[in-house]
Amino acid sequence: MSETLVQAAILVIGNEILTGRTKDANLPFLAERLEARGIRLAEARVVRDVEDEIIAALDALRGRYDYVFTSGGIGPTHDDLTAAAVARAFGRKLVRDAEAVRRLTVHYGGEEHLTPPRLKMTDIPEGASLIDNPVSAAPGFRVENVFVLAGVPKILQAMYDQLEPSLLGGAPRDKRTVRTALFESRIAEPLAAIAETYAAVEIGSYPWFRLGQGGVALVLRSADAAALTQATDAVIAMCRAQGDEPVAE
Amino acid sequence: MSETLVQAAILVIGNEILTGRTKDANLPFLAERLEARGIRLAEARVVRDVEDEIIAALDALRGRYDYVFTSGGIGPTHDDLTAAAVARAFGRKLVRDAEAVRRLTVHYGGEEHLTPPRLKMTDIPEGASLIDNPVSAAPGFRVENVFVLAGVPKILQAMYDQLEPSLLGGAPRDKRTVRTALFESRIAEPLAAIAETYAAVEIGSYPWFRLGQGGVALVLRSADAAALTQATDAVIAMCRAQGDEPVAE
Structure with missing residues (x-):
């Protein structure tokens, strides 16, 4: 790329x-x-x-x-x-x-x-x-x-x-968000592996807490559409492997 | 001080x-x-x-x-x-x-x-x-x-x-806000003179525009209570001299 x-x-x-x-x-x-x-x-x-x-x-x-x-x-x-x-x-x-x-x-x-x-x-x-x-x-x-x-x-x-x-822009990045109910600490290791595999994809992990509930929004950004799709699929599969059905958008 | x-x-x-x-x-x-x-x-x-x-x-x-x-x-x-x-x-x-x-x-x-x-x-x-x-x-x-x-x-x-x-704090500053309907450009010169006179007072000028209306919020801050009062009085007097009755808080 x-x-x-x-x-x-x-x-x-x-x-x-x-x-x-x-x-x-x-x-x-x-x-x-x-x-x-x-x-x-x-x-x-x-x-x-x-x-x-x-x-x-x-x-x-x-x-x-x-x-x-x-x-x-x-x-x-x-x-x-x-x-x-x-x-x-x-x-x-x-x-x-x-x-x-x-x-x-x-x-x-x-x-x-x-x-x-x-x-x-x-x-x-x-x-x-x-x-x-x-x-x-x-x-x-x-x-x-x-x-x-x-x-x-x-x-x-x-x-x-x-x-x-x-303004001379670069390649615009696409964004995908995967929302999971899993704790951040539960997904940290497989997420790091995915981030390492897909170096062209920036992956952010944003926990939230409200009314005793919590979850994590995983935000993936890349100008490389194929890598973004693959990384997003990998994140979704990882959440499922941990027993959660995440919401992707 | x-x-x-x-x-x-x-x-x-x-x-x-x-x-x-x-x-x-x-x-x-x-x-x-x-x-x-x-x-x-x-x-x-x-x-x-x-x-x-x-x-x-x-x-x-x-x-x-x-x-x-x-x-x-x-x-x-x-x-x-x-x-x-x-x-x-x-x-x-x-x-x-x-x-x-x-x-x-x-x-x-x-x-x-x-x-x-x-x-x-x-x-x-x-x-x-x-x-x-x-x-x-x-x-x-x-x-x-x-x-x-x-x-x-x-x-x-x-x-x-x-x-x-x-945390070791310094002298806390008090704040006064004077709201005027005068244009910023109208008060800029006398305001600069007041700011120069009262060097211990930080004076900010913040214009606003909404629905075709406009005005300026003048914010004065100082840890020197006497200087703050004097500078605020000077700002109010300045607005009055320009034909506006400002609101001070």
Whole structure:
């Protein structure tokens, strides 16, 4: 099997996530969408609204993965530091973008409404390309392999819808889930053997407990359809051999 | 104001978070609880079930922060690699823990039920101290400043409840929220001035949009009660000066 492995990382920026005030919804959204596009989300980080922290995380991630998606910190206030951090990380100047100014002029109904805080949202790293914001106009942008998106989920999602066609995906993986009532410890050994046999299949084991009941969801993923089917059949047969009739989906 | 700043990081371990299959609930839980204890959550990372990735993240975080909390990867299956990774990160041997064996023996009703996968959950880094698991017996553990917790939220929460008294907290911060109907761009400049004046107060600005409406929640946090009150009063006065009567809580 020849597979192009495309990997991405997410950098969530914002104190509100780290204090528990806001539950991040952007990681789950991007995780699902990237997976569906054949892009493996390999890592995620959450950092504070501190320019040096944002830069350090960006530098660690952008050299290592094909794509990096940031969320948050591109608004007009003092705690919005992402554009400046990205510019510094890439050694580029932060410059006023004429097209961004035009979009905000239209959105706010005239140039006279472009106060300094609004203009701040039109300052982007030199040479970056804009990502349209259909909700509140202030654009996201892309610099090389880094996509800078808004923190508000509705805006981030609209931005991602637009940029998605530009992403070079790998071979998308199919997924099968096998649910068994067996204990995880009961299936661990034969499951490890199956995982070893089918190296092209990622097999995760996720126990759950509720109201005194429990079970395990076994999740198999692979871009290799034949291997996925064989591994799934092997998992089902293994559960049956242990006396359980699992549910596969 | 003299304040001991205690900082923590969270390391979430598991492919299921990065594919979007599972929405992480441990970061929000720990974020809130740590904040309430006067411990600043400074960073969070999510990594895959890959030993080298876990070790690299652990090494980056444990040297930098007072406490590191990991979630996930301490079960009996092939994708549970956290104990081995922590042992390697600390240069310790992975050893069978007699007390962990005792707890699992009680839980499963006899030594004859301790199959190799179950015994795997009693192998912890040499010298680590156990953290009790009242749900499914297999313990978490602590090595130096790293707390290794289960990924299942109910178990993680029970483990945290026990270890919390052992955490040395800093000065807990109080929080005030001021809600205004003003646009973020309208208040950005005076807000930045207030943030600069009250350096001991962290001020976050969180816009929201819903059904064509919008507003901003201004969140102020500080361990300095007097500064917090003054900054909050300044924010309220600022909103009024702009023609809005904000709601403070």
